[in-house]
Amino acid sequence: MKHLEEFRQVVNQSFGYARQLKKDSGKKIVGYVCSYTPEEVILAAGAHPLRILGTKETIHLADSHLQSYCCSLVRGILEEGLSGRVDFLDGMVFPHTCDSVQRLSDIWRMNIPFGFHLDLILPVKLDTLSAQHYMVDVLQKFRTDLGRALQVDITDEALKKAIRTTNAIRQSIRAIYELRSRNPRLMTGTDLYTLVRASMIMDRDRLNILLAETVAELKVKADREKEDTSLKRIILAGGICNHPDIYPMIENAGGAVVWDDFCTGARYFTELIDEGAEPIARIAGRLINRVVCPAKHIDLDGRARHIIRLVKEKNARGVIFLLLKFCDPHAFDYPDIKKSMDEAGIPVMLLEIDDPIPAEGQLKTRFEAFLEML
């Protein structure tokens, strides 16, 4: 893959990359913590959206603000702020997600001196008309607040342009997922992770070009290479996945991850935005229709149905749930989803992950045992 090296560099040096981008382009950098953040509004303000995901560094500072029973994602994000590693940020956006992110927003606001701080209090339920109206209202407010913080007027035209950009990005990532789902040998799981992770960090115009070229490259490769039918096709599900080491372990055990239900994966690119008038209402429409995060409510069994549908569509043989320790919304959903999977005859493995993840040997054995069973 021609652009893989560039994606890798971006992911390995995400903050260095963002600092450089700020210096070179003069763009303001706006950090965010959840995939419900409307990147389009940030782009339309002429700023650069950067998703902050935990930390790879040792925790030194966040422990004096958060108890031991807080998830590593929230703790890691706070650590990045407290350590000053993200002091290049011009601001942070905190969409209301779960109880832990709710308090993360407060603790950040009270302790981090740099950048503006914006709460985006999205509706928690999405299935009623009033919630949908509120979604539009609150996005309009976000547009005003962000425009004020960045001292720009966010126009409809700029929003429409941003929508075209993110739609193109989402279409390309989806195309790559689909090509790879048909033939997992096209690229490793780690490389796919790298590409998707890079798309939350990189300049979106540059990203758009690289992704389009990657799609073209993979299409050619797909035509040439024969599909490997011996692989045990797996779907990963859960909240976030920031552990690329997991993919080679699954692959070495004879499996292939052919799709996922992560907010750092397929949930990030599913659903496009209508490119019509009233762009804010269109963005709201996508946030309501996209695959739901369990911290939000749209119905009682939609997530189970979605994962079962994915298994059938992608012809997968099993699902591995990677659940982040202390992530309440996912932990509450799991037993009933597991029951639905059992009823549908789909084998399931549950792996609770924390930072750091369990030793490789231990994980490898578990993956092997599960794949063996399929």
Place this chain on the structure above:
Amino acid sequence: MSDIKLELDKRKTKLEKKMQNIMAGYYIDAKMARQNNKKVAWITSGGPVEPLLAMDVIAVYPENHGAMIGASKMGVDLCEKAEAMGYSSDLCSYARADIACCTVNGGPIGGLPEPDMLVCCNNICGSVMKWYEVQARHFKVPLFIYDTPVCHTDYTPEMKRYVEAQTREYFQFLEHETGRKMDIDRLKEIGKNSVEGAQLWQETLDTTMSRPSPMTAFDAFFHLALIVTLRGTPQTLEYYRELRDLMKERSQAGIGAVPKETYRLLWDNLPIWHRMKWLSDKFAEHGACLVADTYTSAWCGIKRELNRDDVIASAAEGYTYSYLNLGTDKMAELVLTMVDKYQVDGIVMHSNRSCRPYSFGQYDLQKIVEREKGIPSLMIEADMVDDRSFSESQVATRIEAFIEMLRQRKGA
């Protein structure tokens, strides 16, 4: 003096008995609902119960049930059952205990009466929504979510429109479920009672401003049950009037809840239900009185807004702008006010594994109180229901060290 004390103690015991009888009667009524052609709704502790009462629906509180499970030390058994069902041991222990209880009809009252509907207000946490989704699937009954956006810094006009719309939807939901029309005049009457009940509750809690304090936070945890479960009813008003008067008399007679009250402390977070007596004795033994707490006073603030004429607007704001739905700094402001009001020497914080929105931010709260008021705090790591990780000896040592520090500061 001792004669008065004897008489007042007798009245206190009588009142506690009365509370137990009211609660027993309430649960019997709830369990008999079907026979009496009444509907049962399960509702979250911070949820808008007044419309249910106005519709003659019996409101049942799984959280109150959770507290009873904890207090009767049946928490571990039920939590373990939930874990066997696949629920992580890191989840809220109220939720775990309740979810398990439904499958075995266990617990101190043999399980709650089955719901005809579920009403979930997320002004206390996001966990309640997930918990109620589980129950909606289990019982196959309709779920109404009253979504109260978090007021980190403000209650904005957007939120106001949204929550007011939901208040109207809530009425429609109840009209649909009960087949009757919402009686707004009756609702206003109940709302008025709720406000009065909250006012009486506040006046009761305020009797602890006197030295020595006539009651402790542990008493408040006990007497709280009615303002949670039966607020808006005349018997609640009567009960709290009696309680307030009794506490006033105790304070006038100079009778303290703790012998030789030396230190006045503030409690933060939910009670540790499984160690109420143990903790109460531990503190009392050192002359430390927990004179106030952030938990039971939450039921005073919520209802302040309900007094206005526009039921929909005032309910919306009152239920949204509530303690746990505010930013950590706003919560800290309230704590600072309480420190002054009740003249406390220190804060005891229950770092509650079960409750993330209450517990995260406590370290910051601790620093703020120390900085602004110069008073120390003690952090107790525990869980409100699940006592598997609770170590009495460890906690006792920490309490003793804390008291020793207070003693030295007082001496200085």
